[in-house]
Amino acid sequence: MPDLPSKESLKRDLVRLLAADLETLERAQQAAIEGATHEEAKPENDKDTRALEASYLARGQAMRLEELRAGLAELEAMRVRAFDEESPVAIGALVTAEEASGAASFLLAPHGGGTKLADGRVQVVTPRSPLGRALLGKREGDDCELTVEGKKRELSIVRVR
Numbered sequence: 001m002p003d004l005p006s007k008e009s010l011k012r013d014l015v016r017l018l019a020a021d022l023e024t025l026e027r028a029q030q031a032a033i034e035g036a037t038h039e040e041a042k043p044e045n046d047k048d049t050r051a052l053e054a055s056y057l058a059r060g061q062a063m064r065l066e067e068l069r070a071g072l073a074e075l076e077a078m079r080v081r082a083f084d085e086e087s088p089v090a091i092g093a094l095v096t097a098e099e100a101s102g103a104a105s106f107l108l109a110p111h112g113g114g115t116k117l118a119d120g121r122v123q124v125v126t127p128r129s130p131l132g133r134a135l136l137g138k139r140e141g142d143d144c145e146l147t148v149e150g151k152k153r154e155l156s157i158v159r160v161r
Contacts, residue, residue, distance in 0.1 A: 004121060005117075010117050011075070014112050022065070036057070072111065075110055088136075088138065088160075090108065090137075095157060096158045107123070
């Protein structure tokens with residue numbers, strides 16, 4: 001597997017991507033608020049629920065915004081530290097693992113799960129995900145297995161940095 005970018009670079013890229021998502025979601029939430037309070041959203045009769053539905057959408061987006069803001073703050077505060085062959089996998093670790101389909105690299109981060117970094121060579125996983133939970137606490141040379149959507153995955157930890 002070719003050399004991967006530094007963890008500092010991966011973190012910076014993930015922060016940039018999540019900040020862009022936050023900006024997009026803020027604009028969408030503002031549009032939902034405007035839609036909920038617009039003159040045309042006023043109910044025409046007691047069965048017209050357009051304004052109510054728009055307010056539910058705005059509320060859901062506001063909750064997602066707060067979650068994303070908190071996640072971004074956690075990510076920005078994530079300490080980038082060195083791991084060695086004896087270090088257990090923890091938040092901030094860049095893990096390379098072998099599985100039947102080949103080698104894969106994962107950045108364990110507090111937020112941004114599923115995001116692909118370094119031209120798709122690094123996948124972000126969080127401790128809340130099945131893969132993140134399986135990797136937590138493992139060391140170089142350890143094996144772990146997990147079942148996702150009924151499919152069993154077996155990984156061998158090759159490197160933790």
